Amino acid sequence: MIKIVVTENSPVQFKKNWKFCVGTGRLGLALQKEYLEHLKIVKDAIGFEYIRGHGLLHDDIGIYREIEIDGEIRPFYNFTYIDRIFDAYLELGIRPFVEIGFMPKLLASGDQTIFEWKGNVTPPKNYEKWSDLVKAVVSHFVERYGLEEVLKWPFEIWNEPNLVNFWKDADKQEYFKLYKVTANAVKAVHPDLQVGGPAICGGADEWIVEFLEFCDIEKVPVDFVSRHAYTSKKPKKITFDYYYQDLVENTAMLAEFEKVRGLIDQSAFPHLPLHITEYNTSYSPINPVHDTVLNAAYLARILSEGADYVDSFSYWTFSDVFEELGVPKAQFHGGFGLIALNGIPKPTFHLFSFFNSLGEEQLYRDENTLITRRRDGSIALVAWNLVMDKGTGFEKEVEFELPVSFNEVFVKRQTVDENHANPWRTWQEMGRPRFPDKTSVETLRQVAKPLVRTSRMKSVGGKVTYRATLTKNEVTLMEFIPVKDETDTYIGLDDSLITSY
Known part of the structure; x- marks a missing residue:
């Protein structure tokens, strides 16, 4: 006993940093009915404040297009779909945590892509056009939603550039160049807009040290640091349907949070917020652990103690409406989501709703x-x-x-x-x-x-x-x-x- x-x-304040943000698959999925139904369920029960996903500039959203006028190729910016998506978010009471990426095909310097939906992960072939695109997108957000609103949105630049899958050759110096151009483009719209990165995954924390040194030396704006965290080991078995991994102790994730917080504290920017913009047990969207009760019990301590070190940590993801490996092939398939297909809450959904009931x-x-x-x-x-x-x-x-x-x-x-x-x-x-x-x-x-x-x-x-x-x-x-x-x-x-x- x-x-x-x-x-x-x-008694001390219980910090609810765990509910600041939640992850989603690519933003284009928000055009689906079931996706929005799941998001409403999650928002009503848990109350996440922000949502973050890939693919803002992916071609399925269709923002960047080019047209020929009098023999000259000019950019044409189309905001039809992104307006529909962000309108839906805000109507549900959740704000975008904006991840800027991936590369529109017409601006890409290469053809390397990731995921079934082919997000391009190469640098822009023309940084001036890229900068103009970023300025146009952010300016449109300000015009449509108002400066006061958009000042509350963090703008994170790219996703896991330390991995060759997500950034061509995992070229650190090229990412720093992309970050500088993109951050300056955002700030050109308004200097108080929030920009940050480098959104790396675990195992490469030297990127954070060098990233902050680069921002200091080059006088590049940075308002927050972002990182990802997963606690699964190398796969034991990979099949057509499933990806099996063991988990390390959950304290390892908390130790990662603490380590990165320490690296920031020792930098030229010791007071920067730290946002964990993705975390979960496994990093695979077909690992059955995500569907289990174990997943909920395992993450409970993370929700309880994570705010000791980080300003937010964003569960990846809220829904199994998710297509990185293609359309889900079964009712339960090891998806990241808090809610399974057909609107069925998983055990981890209840973990979050329980924490939302705390005082x-x-x-x-x-x-x-x-x-x-x-x-x-x-x-x-x-x-x-x-x-x-x-x-x-x-x-x-x-x-x-x-x-x-x-x-x-x-x-x-x-x-x-x-x-x-x-x-x-x-x-x-x-x-x-x-x-x-x-x-x-x-x-x-x-x-x-x-x-x-x-x-x-x-x-x-x-x-x-x-x-x-x-x-x-x-x-x-x-x-x-x-x-x-x-x-x-x-x-x-x-x-x-x-x-x-």
Whole structure:
């Protein structure tokens, strides 16, 4: 039995930096009906403030085109689709965290692409035209949405240029040139617009050191640093349908956050915000771990402690409407999303919604628990029991002693574990239908809901004691709410007159 005693000693603010931003597949997917349906579900339940995705300048959005006038080739900027996309975001109450990339085909210096949808990853063949394009796009945003609004949008330049897949030859000096030209183009529209980078993935933190040295020496504007973080090892097996990897301990991600924060602190720009603009367990969109309860339990500690080091960390991604490896081939396929196809919430969706229910005051935290108090005095806590070993069992008994300012306590407990809110398991029991019929989809939606248990307790001496058993990979939200008892207002109330009661 683990006993946790919470006192009133020095509560601190619970920073909700985990909900600042969420990732999406390429922006062109926002033209799909199901994508927007999923985004509304996520926004309503979790409240992410920003959304970040690839492909702003990809040809499926169609911003950059060229036309011939009197024998001269001139650029033509078409904002039809990007207006439709950003309008939809803002109508849902979520702002764009703008990633500038990839290269329009007509401006590209080469034909190297990435993903099924062929995002071009080569430098511009004409940096002047590239600069003009960036200025035109950002100016259009200001004209359409107003300067006050667009000043709130971060502009991140490119995506993972330290990888040859995402930037031709992973050419660092060429990226620095791209960054300088692009950042200056953004600032030319208005000097207070936010620009940053280098948006690298893990394993190349020397890029951050050299990037900040470059910005210092060349007097290049930089308002934030961005990086990505994943905790999967090299693949054990790759098939047509799946990509299998083991995970390192989740503390490794927190250590990466802390390391990068330290590198920034030691630079010429020690006060720059650090945004983790992508993170997850696996970096593959066909790794089944994303569909599991383990994924939720594993990430709980990241949500709990990540804000100690970073200003935001953006889960990759909110939806399985995602096409980097082509159109998804099955209902559950290891996609990054918090929501599976057909609007089915995954366990990690509930992890985020549970954290969104937490209060503003942090009363207690350890590696498996986060306890908070809301403004109304109610207590909300999230506890988890991460188990990375195979097999059954692994239950954990926990007793919570919590301070409350009310005599009667209504307790509501919501649970996600291997047997509850685990539609992936139900899908397996169905025989893993690739494209389930409507009846099966409805079943999956039904089982995707957390187990809800309620009770009523009395506090003793300003405290309430609650015991809970946490099963393997369980994530649970417990809320301790004051009871406003109106039983005495009912005339003639007598439950003993009800048959069987």
